[in-house]
Amino acid sequence: MRKYIYILFFVFLWAMWYFAYPYFLIWLEGFSCFSTVPDFTTIYFDLPEDIFRYMGAFLLQFYAHPVIGAAIQAMLPVLFVLCVSSVIRRLFKESEGMLWIAFAALPVYVHYQMSDLTLTRSLTILFAAVAVSLIVWLSALAGKPFRKVPEIIRNRYVSLVLLIVSAVTTFFVITDSGSMGREYEDIAHLEYLAENGEWNEILEIVSAQDAVRNEYKRKYVLLALVQTGKLPDYAFSYGLSSSEDFMFYTVQEPFCLAFNVLFYRSLGMNNPAVYHLYQQAIQSFPGMSFDVLRNLADIYLEQKDYDLARKYMDILAHSSCHGKWLKERLPVLESIRDEEPVSHITGAPFILESFLPDISSMVDRYPNDNRFSDYLLCGVLAEKDGNTFYNIFNIVANSLYSSGKQIPVLYQEALLLIASKEPDILNMYRIDEEVWKKFSDFTNLMSSGKTSQAKRKYAGTYWAYVY
């Protein structure tokens, strides 16, 4: 009977982790790093003090497959419960009904597991439990007497009820919507989609309200909007309120730096991507992470830098779970063996400063790339700087909208607003009839004092944002 309870709990925990946190598990693998190259045991991990971290790093490699990751996450608490149960069996007579005591610790263990990004705490507690159970087992061999406990504690019905309570509590601990794991799962899901270029999927799963409320989600949505060419249509609907909404500046947390890497990589700006990757690496415990190593390898493959790409791939080859990943890239590596590295550079090198000046420099270099001009124009609109917008738009429009291509809605809205001071705009750029009508209605509502109604009715427009 006992073993079925353990199996049942294992399956229960596995299912909880697998279905509730698949992307968090994948993210944990990317955040960790394990390699058999010598520096990992001499410099990155200070053994034997770091033995549990090292073991954790080894196990986390397998989290790239959520099925296995969930199994390990489920196995650790079940093993812990087994140890506690073993102690109870050795210490007390007639312990059959006392299984609940072992399971009572389960929610606590799982609670700590939720925030254990390196498995160090989980493994430390588990091995402490193993040590205690061994000591008790040895004591039992030495003939220490069993202790008797009151009937109520070992009552089978009480035990069953408390087991169910333990399971329910564990369920709530794992699925707690306010937990760190839940928050990480949501962001890890977005990160996963962005890494795979599934921009439309991001736009589907993040609502406008979510984006307005949550800084992480807002940044991912804005990135997805840029990549799909929809930023100048929906930027303000998704809560754009500053040019700093496009990436992270001051927060140096793993998700933030990983986002910044995605941001720069999606724009083909590899130098700042590498810069942020090195900062991202130090957020992980060993000072390096699989995610960083994979990104570095991919960047240098892209730049045809054989030596550096091979270096990072070689280190990854000394982990346990990169066979398929390497197999896909080895032909690419082989193909660039004799090529000269390519460092994209157009014009004079410029120094990274802050978002708008940097993007402005990129617009200069890549005038036909809508993504840069959309970032710049929307960033300027977010700062409510109509004059600068108009100056930039006049330049950008020459290369992007001179062939009669439709001007995005937000730009039309901004142009209409500026037209009161610069009437020539209406001769130079075509404003859609629909936008005209909306603007007329908006100004009527505003002039009749119905500001709230106007802003509500035209939420997401540049006008509502400005006023």
Added chain:
Amino acid sequence: MSIYIRKSLSQLLLSFVSVLAVSCSSWMNPESVLDVEPDVFPDYKGVTIPCNIAPMNFMVEGADRIQTVISVDGQEKIKVAGKDGVINIPLKEWRALMEHNRDSRLEVQVSVWTEEFPHGATYRPFVMNVVKDEIDPWISYRLIEPGYVGWRQLGIYQRELASFDESAIVSNHASNTTCINCHNYPSYSSESMMFHARGANGGTIIYTDGEYKKVDFKSIGPKKNATYPAWHPEGRFIAFSSNTTHQIFFAEGNHPIEVFDTASDLMLYDIKTGEVLTDPRFMTEESLETFPSWSPDGRYLYFVSYKAKSLPVHFNPSIRYDLYRVSFDPMTGMFGDEIETLYDSSVLGGSVSYPRVSPDGSKLLYTWAEYGTFPIWHAEAELQMLDLETSEQVDLSVWNDPAEADSYHSWSSDGRWVIYGSRRIDGRHTRLYIAYYDHEGNPHKPFLLPQEDPRYNFWRLKSYNVPEFISGKVSLPDEVADLFYSED
């Protein structure tokens, strides 16, 4: 357990496995003979090595099985076979070979079994020249990721050159936020050492003959931070530059980072009195003095300086540093009146960093770059040498890589060897090269610091930084780490 013990255990295991592998596999005779030298990594072909260096292990990429025969005067001395194209020469046999052939030519014949030559091919032997000039037994260096702002693990490590033993002298393991840098020793002594620990509880740690202390330079004398050090050979003074350093990042191109100073001065710390001595000439805003370095007799201080065209100083590619020297009286701690210009960048072009005078005082080695003060990020950076007696340049092209940066360098105590950092392997991770400078003043082809497995050079994610020769193994008391411990 120290890194030393762990590495020793792993080396023991590796040696055992390799001995087992070689002894189990019979010596094979390759079918083909090739009239070319093998393409070995590291490139040890034609290098000059000291007789007390660790085994010069190498590899041939793409080879499965590999065999090598090392001969002297036609006599076979060592035969080694290996897998994965890697030759790991047994330490004991190598030492015996070096001991009995202190001034000789080693002929290294390599045979490989590859896809192209499944039945084996033997290359024409290449030569390694052994000289009897011994190299200092230990080196120390910092290991740090090659970018950019933050760090997690970093430390100052030491390596025995006659073996592969590497151990941490001091690391930030207990407090990851601490940055440890700028280690320095007086006259190669391993009995004294200084380094900076930056962070919440940081300061300059000075360890001299069993005693240690932490100095907070921001609270004494001119209250300026201490940066690049130069310990006077007689031990009493340490010259420091005090730099206000910045980093900038380039969005595109293969020069991602530039590091520059907006201010730097020189000051002198008297270990005996605990005072900071200054000279008004080296404390002005208009000139940025940095990289102090003593002549071996301690009678001159060498340094580089940039004369700012306008204040405040901002980054620009016209920042060029000249090289100067000023006499010094160790009895009084005073500098002489005359400041001699040794390299005028406005005439000769480029910018000078890290002046280091040879132990006999005749040569001055420095790093040259087109501009700036942080040459390791400059692909064009190279070592240059000035003959102080003739003021002529010594041709060091054999030491430099035309494509990647060659930078920070140190002389061995006898002046016959130079160790320096180079990014020639992959353009990003600095590795250490050792070069011979013979008695006739000729530089010889450098060799990459030998590793137990040559692939360590690829597998190591960290860069080597500030290599220095030392006379022995440094043993800092455990309490030294407490001086800068911080929970932040």
